Amino acid sequence: MEPLFLYNTLTRQKEKFQPLNPPLVGMYVCGPTVYSDVHLGNCRTFISFDMIYRYLLHAGFKVRYVRNITDAGHLEGDLDEGDDKFAKKAKIEQVEPMEIVQKYTLGFHEVMALFNNLPPGIEPTATGHISEQIEMTKKIIVQGFAYVTNGTVYFDVEKYCTNNNYGILSNRKLDDLLTNTRELNGQDEKKGRLDFALWINAKPEHIMRWPSPWGWGFPGWHIECSAMSMKYLGEQFDIHGGGMDLIATHHTNEVAQSVACNSTQPVKYWMHTNMLTVNGARMSKSAGNGFLPKELFTGNHPLLERGYQPMVVRFFMMQTHYRSTLDFSNEALKASEKGFERMMNAIRLLDNLKISNSSSVNIAELKTLCYAAMNDDFNTPVLIAHLFDGVRLINSINDSKETITETDLVELKKLYHNFVFSVMGLKEETTAKNNDELAEGLMNAILAIRKEVRSKKDFTTSDLIRDELKKINIIVKDTKDGAVWEQEN
RNA sequence: GGUCCUGUGGCCGAGAGGCUAGGCUGAGCUCUGCAAAAGCUCCUACAGCGGUUCGAAUCCGCUCGGGACCUCCA
Incomplete structure (x- = not known):
């Protein structure tokens, strides 16, 4: 090492x-x-x-x-x-x-x-x-x-x-x-x-x-x-x-x-x-500009538009070097939330990637870059930048635009598991995500009906179902392997 | 008042003499019945003014702005 x-x-x-x-x-x-x-x-x-x-x-x-x-x-x-x-x-x-x-x-x-x-x-x-x-x-x-x-x-x-x-x-x-x-x-x-x-x-x-x-x-x-x-x-x-x-x-x-x-x-x-700042000023108990974690998670604070999950906040912090000040804002938090989702989606894809006889991607190099970032005074923002480069690779492999061997895929999974979960300490946010049996059953039924009308090219009904579900923050996506759904917070 | 740090594209944030961050946003394209997702392309910046150098966002000086510490605070 x-x-x-x-x-x-x-x-x-x-x-x-x-x-x-x-x-x-x-x-x-x-x-x-x-x-x-x-x-x-x-x-x-x-x-x-x-x-x-x-x-x-x-x-x-x-x-x-x-x-x-x-x-x-x-x-x-x-x-x-x-x-x-x-x-x-x-x-x-x-x-x-x-x-x-x-x-x-x-x-x-x-x-x-x-x-x-x-x-x-x-x-x-x-x-x-x-x-x-x-x-x-x-x-x-x-x-x-x-x-x-x-x-x-x-x-x-x-x-x-x-x-x-x-x-x-x-x-x-x-x-x-x-x-x-x-x-x-x-x-x-x-x-x-x-x-x-x-x-x-x-x-x-x-x-x-x-x-x-x-x-x-x-x-x-x-x-x-x-x-x-x-x-x-x-x-x-x-x-x-x-x-x-x-x-x-x-x-x-x-x-x-x-x-x-x-x-x-x-x-x-x-x-x-280094310090966490709010509108450029240091967050401190005495200054009274402190956010409580609970306020951040629920969004119950005058400066917050809405709540953010703990892992989003953690990811947000990891995107800045520990010796730099980190300024706290809704925009920055929202950007981190999107990025975090993107990364977690790619990690989920890792389990379903197609294996090829040769790799068009260089996993060893990616790994070297990740370790180099961490060995340089725990530079997590640079680590994350490299991991996002890897996210593009993962998505491209998933779209059959790039290929990967079984050996490389094992390495790639290990890489993301190590850096994202073990080192940065992130994890999947599980709240209200497909873990309710009733919701799961209902959604399966609804999507089966939608599939049926789609097969008859009845897109009006199909879109009606999707729009209605969107009203209760359920997003339906049509992939080449059929429809999937997820709940937005 | 003293000591020190800092100023990066629409936003957040790395880097630190020559190559290029990355995320988010916006525009266009591909795919798709349409969306979404994903991919590709574009918007290519380093506060200002001087200096050093073949070459500076990166070094030096000054100016302007922001912040920290010298009081409790992670």
Whole structure:
């Protein structure tokens, strides 16, 4: 197999992928903070990494995929004081914080399943790893990179910077970080402006709290990922992923914590997915321009003309490279829907293609092109372009304009099965498609009648049947092998 | 204010010094009783202005537009 190249945020270039301990691959992806519904932008990241996970598996790697659930410690704002997101939401909804966590964790899993994402091998929660986070914090203090103020433990960025490059991931200089920023207030406890909390002292009214060497409190946002990735993947592992928005703060701090704790760079390849935008602006929870997956599927949203099926949305995302912004619009979605249908129709044809003694099509070349696209930093849009070239071949073979041998056909089927289903994680949308026995029976009867009148050249009746069926979104097509029907959504 | 990314045909989106993306849409043709599907053909673009080069959408500079990060966010 040809080598795989991927873009490493750490070095800002594409690098040949060489795992630390092949064929094992350790991959950690920052999961959701479960205090509200995941929106489509969040989903894009998880879908992108699902594709990456799937391709690594397909390439023969033995991947340990860890994706966390953040269910504690994520504060509102960067003031390192006050309520965390769960406590705040719990107050609004008048329930326990863990009810919030449970509700949105279940919702998250439901959405992931709808998008046909494979579950990660390990899905650890922050609250399930409090002691690991405390241990790591202790070690960072021992190493001299953190200090305690009023029961809160802060990471000492300035101290860290004497021997380490804090801005290694974001490609920023410390001086710029210190000078170029907007005014923040309420930071009296910190020594340095960039310092961040590893452990946070819980105020009396704070519900989610655990005992620690520094009193009752809860973990900071960044420490969980460092502690949990270390626990399950080791002090050094291959891939750490997340959205690009996490680079500057969350991942920068993760690197600092791990280096301070273990004196080694924790991650070999940092991978980041780009943002989903709506009308050119980033989709985000705070901006209030987020789409919920459910709204997208049902079409129940002011900006949507109608609903789109999960696989159409997934295909839509696959048509853009994971490191490019993807702008969301009805037109783009509709175009993807048509294209997806076209591709799935061709794949269905694969089972009925006529075999010839020779091939007029070059399957080996197509296969080479597909792998080349994926090996070039998981370039799914280029992969799809090649697969559409193949769709034309399939249709031409079906129309007897091209020929294929049995061996080549087996290869071709394998190619589409591998790339479309296994790697891109797409599948047939089965909803309301010929799977209702009653509908099947009725349609057979109606089409039999239509066939009868057509044999008598009674096209008026024939067309009447077709037009009437169209009114209830049933499309009848006359092929050379007789009439077929399908339901439009 | 600082740092950085980006500007591709009607729309979406790849590519990245010389060859050509791909999807959707529109027009025409073939097939068909007619449709539909499918195939073929056409509409052949790289923000603007300069520069480097035999040659630039691709490199450099400037101008204009869009965006991200520096505050929580995938």
